[in-house]
Amino acid sequence: MKVKPYCGVCLLNRGIKEVELATSDPDLQFKIVKELIKMFQEKFNENNISAHIGTYRDRIIKKLSGCKDPYAEQKRLSNKIAVKFLPFLQKKLNSLKDPYKRFRFAVLASIVGNSIEFHIEDQKIELDSLEQLLKQSFENAEKNLVKDDIQDLFNLLKSKKKVLYLTDNAGEIVFDYILINELYKLNKEVIVAVKEKPVLNDATIEDAKAAGLLELSVKTNSKVKIITTGTDHVGIILSETPKEFLEIFNKAELIIAKGMGYYESLSGEKLPTSIAYLFKIKCRSIAEELKKKINDYVVLLKRI
Amino acid sequence: MKVKPYCGVCLLNRGIKEVELATSDPDLQFKIVKELIKMFQEKFNENNISAHIGTYRDRIIKKLSGCKDPYAEQKRLSNKIAVKFLPFLQKKLNSLKDPYKRFRFAVLASIVGNSIEFHIEDQKIELDSLEQLLKQSFENAEKNLVKDDIQDLFNLLKSKKKVLYLTDNAGEIVFDYILINELYKLNKEVIVAVKEKPVLNDATIEDAKAAGLLELSVKTNSKVKIITTGTDHVGIILSETPKEFLEIFNKAELIIAKGMGYYESLSGEKLPTSIAYLFKIKCRSIAEELKKKINDYVVLLKRI
Known part of the structure; x- marks a missing residue:
């Protein structure tokens, strides 16, 4: 299923909640959120699939926070x-x-x-x-x-x-x-x-x-x-x-x-x-x- | 007040709701949301102010949709x-x-x-x-x-x-x-x-x-x-x-x-x-x- 405009809100919201689980350092949290938005700019388009963007999001969070399993x-x-x-x-x-x-x-x-x-x-x-x-x-x-x-x-x-x-x-x-x-x-x-x-x-x-x-x-x-x-x-x-x-x-x-x-x-x-x-x-x-x-x-x- | 990570979700969510008020054309909606994310990438940082990003967002929506007053x-x-x-x-x-x-x-x-x-x-x-x-x-x-x-x-x-x-x-x-x-x-x-x-x-x-x-x-x-x-x-x-x-x-x-x-x-x-x-x-x-x-x-x- 291709991504829809509203997926942007949900993908970002979940990303932020996940960042908060992955690290309590506010500076690091901000750095990761900025990276997420950067990825969004590259990947958020009519031809992409929401679950794929979710995967890229989760990899960024795990890599930058150093937390392998936020959940x-x-x-x-x-x-x-x-x-x-x-x-x-x-x-x-x-x-x-x-x-x-x-x-x-x-x-x-x-x-x-x-x-x-x-x-x-x-x-x-x-x-x-x-x-x-x-x-x-x-x-x-x-x-x-x-x-x-x-x-x-x-x-x-x-x-x-x-x-x-x-x-x-x-x-x-x-x-x-x-x-x-x-x-x-x-x-x-x-x-x-x-x-x-x-x-x-x-x-x-x-x-x-x-x-x-x-x-x-x-x-x-x-x-x-x-x-x-x-x-x-x-x-x-x-x-x-x-x-x-x-x-x-x-x-x-x-x-x-x-x-x-x-x-x-x-x-x-x-x-x-x-x-x-x-x-x-x-x-x-x-x-x-x-x-x-x-x-x-x-x-x-x-x-x- | 400086922007906080969670402001990203709210700013984007409101943007999407507003895009829906401004135009019912799904292709144009998508185009505007992509422009919003592009603006986010430039402006969403620790030194910016949430209300200012909100202003930039609203100008993009009004300009690209041609709707001067979505609300x-x-x-x-x-x-x-x-x-x-x-x-x-x-x-x-x-x-x-x-x-x-x-x-x-x-x-x-x-x-x-x-x-x-x-x-x-x-x-x-x-x-x-x-x-x-x-x-x-x-x-x-x-x-x-x-x-x-x-x-x-x-x-x-x-x-x-x-x-x-x-x-x-x-x-x-x-x-x-x-x-x-x-x-x-x-x-x-x-x-x-x-x-x-x-x-x-x-x-x-x-x-x-x-x-x-x-x-x-x-x-x-x-x-x-x-x-x-x-x-x-x-x-x-x-x-x-x-x-x-x-x-x-x-x-x-x-x-x-x-x-x-x-x-x-x-x-x-x-x-x-x-x-x-x-x-x-x-x-x-x-x-x-x-x-x-x-x-x-x-x-x-x-x-x-």
Whole structure:
């Protein structure tokens, strides 16, 4: 998805919040913000992709501040809060017998988890109120699902074996656990990708561990496998992605991509296979692009 | 007041909202936003003043869009809503006999009026809810006044004759009417300055007329006089201000300056006389500078 004028505000706002997490030195903060504006002048144009500009932004902040992982503490706490929800999710899921109903619940759970994101211009959330937000999100999940390709996705899955699952945020990855486990029970081979290096509050191997996905991987032998994208991208920049990951990407029979970052960075690309984008709309630019509203839920299947 | 990193978000956000008011052509919107970012790269540094960058921003928007007054409609409606409050304000004022109590009420009324501003990052208001906001603001005015130099200002006024009153926004200027009329009744000569050309939703001669200030000026002969600053500045840039205005500025015995813009642009300058800044804190940067909170009211007297 190409950048829109309003992306400028959100990209800069998040940059400044991130600079504040990365360093408390006001002179250094100013120096970094000026570098961000300089990068904006070069990159902010109609042909660029918002998630790519986000990647360049995050690299500048990490390089100039010397802080490799500004969101480390937020990620740790997000996992902690999200893990508390697992028994609730599992109990709900276990009450459902019909395979489609179980799958539908697991998809919705994974999108509820996509609420866990900080410093987005149009979605103000704080760790203190996260638990409350997640509870409310569950109550309104069906109502908020304004683009509903879950049945199509379920049907398509029947003819597919190898699923690549691109995760988004720490905390959220606990909710993804439910869906990944369900895919495994549907007899799919699931390769779960997290980020190689920290970027925003995106999940890395540490978070896959906290969410129990590494255990699941061991338990299921080759049915569930954890890899990294090999990148530090907001979403993904395919031209910068290592070939080890691209081979897996190109061989997948279906891709499930969590979060706006993957939609921003992949929806304009020619892809090797069908992809399902699962996310909560958290910004004005994507709401306008999809003609939906902020806080709406999307399950958008692009068949190939 | 020097610019702070977070000012970047607010300046850009307001710019984008203003571009949307100025033109509905998406290509032109993008072109203007890119020009704004280019200007930011040149001007956004520790030595610049936020209100000055705001002025450069507004000139770019007006020049490239061809729209001379993007806030024209908001200003017209703000005046309309504010004028409805005049009888309420006058009734309240008329119930007070003690000159200090009357003056205090009039000062607070003028600051309540300072709520009328759009597209500020940390203060989301809409015309639809403005009436409600103003009512609530009156109820909480005394409680929100965290810097209270009203008594000092009242005492200082006793020895002063010529008062220069710098107005801020359309709509708000109706509330200023109350304080200006009270100054006149205290036997002061009041020169009221509005902006020469449109900038944001700042009051111009049109708004002085709508607020009844022109009538007051005629009625009081030379006691209340309306002039313009000769500028299109957010706040004021003294080095760019015409000498006709500077002569009046330099001869004033006391300056009353409404709104954050004047605080931003004058608080770092060497001034010819005492100045009282009257405003509601509407942004994070000024809240941090003054060690107060957003929505707090300030009456800050700087004596010379």
